[in-house]
Amino acid sequence: MIFKDLTQITVISGKGGAGLVSFKRASNRPKLGPDGGDGGFGGNVYFVGNNQLNSLSVLRYKQEYKAEDGQRGGPNGRTGRNGKDLEIEVPLGTIAYDMDQQIVLGEVTEQGQKLLLAQGGKRGLGNIRFVSSTHQAPEEHTPGGESVTVNLQVELKLIADVGLAGFPNAGKSSLLSRISSAKPKIADYPFTTLTPNLGVVDMYEEDSSITNSFVIADIPGLIEGASSGRGLGFEFLRHLERTKMIAYVIDVSDESTTPRKVYEKLNKELDSYSAKFQLKPSFLILNKIDMFDSNPDKLSSIENEIKNLGIPYVKISALVGTGLKELKFFIYNQLEKLRSSIDSSDSIEPSYQTEESRNEKLIDGFRLVADMRSSTPGKTNE
Numbered sequence: 001m002i003f004k005d006l007t008q009i010t011v012i013s014g015k016g017g018a019g020l021v022s023f024k025r026a027s028n029r030p031k032l033g034p035d036g037g038d039g040g041f042g043g044n045v046y047f048v049g050n051n052q053l054n055s056l057s058v059l060r061y062k063q064e065y066k067a068e069d070g071q072r073g074g075p076n077g078r079t080g081r082n083g084k085d086l087e088i089e090v091p092l093g094t095i096a097y098d099m100d101q102q103i104v105l106g107e108v109t110e111q112g113q114k115l116l117l118a119q120g121g122k123r124g125l126g127n128i129r130f131v132s133s134t135h136q137a138p139e140e141h142t143p144g145g146e147s148v149t150v151n152l153q154v155e156l157k158l159i160a161d162v163g164l165a166g167f168p169n170a171g172k173s174s175l176l177s178r179i180s181s182a183k184p185k186i187a188d189y190p191f192t193t194l195t196p197n198l199g200v201v202d203m204y205e206e207d208s209s210i211t212n213s214f215v216i217a218d219i220p221g222l223i224e225g226a227s228s229g230r231g232l233g234f235e236f237l238r239h240l241e242r243t244k245m246i247a248y249v250i251d252v253s254d255e256s257t258t259p260r261k262v263y264e265k266l267n268k269e270l271d272s273y274s275a276k277f278q279l280k281p282s283f284l285i286l287n288k289i290d291m292f293d294s295n296p297d298k299l300s301s302i303e304n305e306i307k308n309l310g311i312p313y314v315k316i317s318a319l320v321g322t323g324l325k326e327l328k329f330f331i332y333n334q335l336e337k338l339r340s341s342i343d344s345s346d347s348i349e350p351s352y353q354t355e356e357s358r359n360e361k362l363i364d365g366f367r368l369v370a371d372m373r374s375s376t377p378g379k380t381n382e
């Protein structure tokens with residue numbers, strides 16, 4: 001199930017202002033010459049990308065959105081004021097579909113991106129425009145262009161903030177079901193999840209002063225070789241590619257391997273699929289810690305091994321619920337920092353080019369996959 005948000009609205013651009021027919025006047029000579037100005041342009045209606053939003057609920061309060069009409073031209077050649085554009089803020093990933101023409105008008109994918117939905121009417125021309133040597137007192141003018149009404153179907157394909165990468169059975173779906181209202185299938189066999197699930201995690205439940213939420217994507221389990229097409233993972237790696245952060249979900253109770261090896265294998269798969277993953281912040285979710293309730297020393301030694309990686313981690317039990325609150329706050333805080341760093345630099349990517357600028361971009365010890373890798377080549381067996 002892909003999480004989709006759908007709604008319908010009507011947008012109406014502004015009419016163009018009419019051109020004026022008017023003549024300069026003196027007390028004894030009624031018509032000295034034409035002076036009717038042009039009208040103003042009608043306002044356009046746009047969608048504008050806003051990365052703080054993650055649902056279309058903003059569009060549910062109102063059905064109709066109208067931009068301002070242009071004003072008519074004035075005497076003395078004065079141009080009428082243009083109608084104000086109407087900018088409707090929408091989350092990234094919003095697609096506008098014109099239901100009457102049955103065409104996609106476009107998709108908003110970037111912060112601040114403007115998508116034109118309805119073009120304002122053209123301005124009308126005043127009679128001043130029609131004067132010529134043989135036509136000294138024109139009565140012609142043009143009316144303003146009509147407004148345009150567009151009936152839209154608006155669709156939001158949710159772009160997840162955090163993608164859960166993990167081997168089958170790691171507990172990704174269990175985690176999603178515990179922290180969001182999504183209800184994915186959970187079972188003790190691999191490949192339970194066949195298509196990605198998205199869930200909205202509401203921070204309000206933990207702290208009523210936080211109204212933000214974030215979106216988590218649970219994808220089918222990855223296996224070694226997923227990046228070259230093995231298993232189900234391949235097709236779904238592209239979902240992870242669009243997320244802001246990657247969470248590696250690791251079953252720490254799996255005695256056939258170590259969490260560090262699991263992390264390194266997963267990381268290798270993602271990296272072989274796309275170099276983009278190197279730029280994405282990541283962290284580890286050590287799941288199933290309830291299995292060590294009677295053996296805390298074992299958990300400590302696993303943690304020590306993980307600490308050496310220098311990547312942030314959070315310990316949880318998706319089954320029992322341990323650590324989930326901490327995990328939610330951890331993700332929320334990282335996303336907030338990421339947001340403010342993107343807002344202040346506009347684009348996060350170029351600043352990772354050099355070692356120095358990359359370090360500047362590190363967010364409170366929130367290491368990038370790329371950094372980790374460059375400092376630990378070939379150390380997989382430590």
Ligand SMILES: Nc1nc2c(ncn2[C@@H]2O[C@H](COP(=O)(O)OP(=O)(O)OP(=O)(O)O)[C@@H](O)[C@H]2O)c(=O)[nH]1
Pocket residue numbers: 166167168169170171172173174175185186187188189190191192193194219220221222287288289290291316317318319320
């Ligand atoms: N003991 C324990 N078991 C867990 C925990 N989290 C998940 N499980 C169990 O692990 C098994 C797999 O859980 P899922 O959530 O389906 O795992 P998944 O990662 O989504 O698996 P795929 O969809 O196959 O990739 C289930 O039997 C869960 O009950 C946990 O914290 N502790």
Ligand SMILES: [Mg+2]
Pocket residue numbers: 172173174184185186192193218219220221
């Ligand atoms: Mg699953």
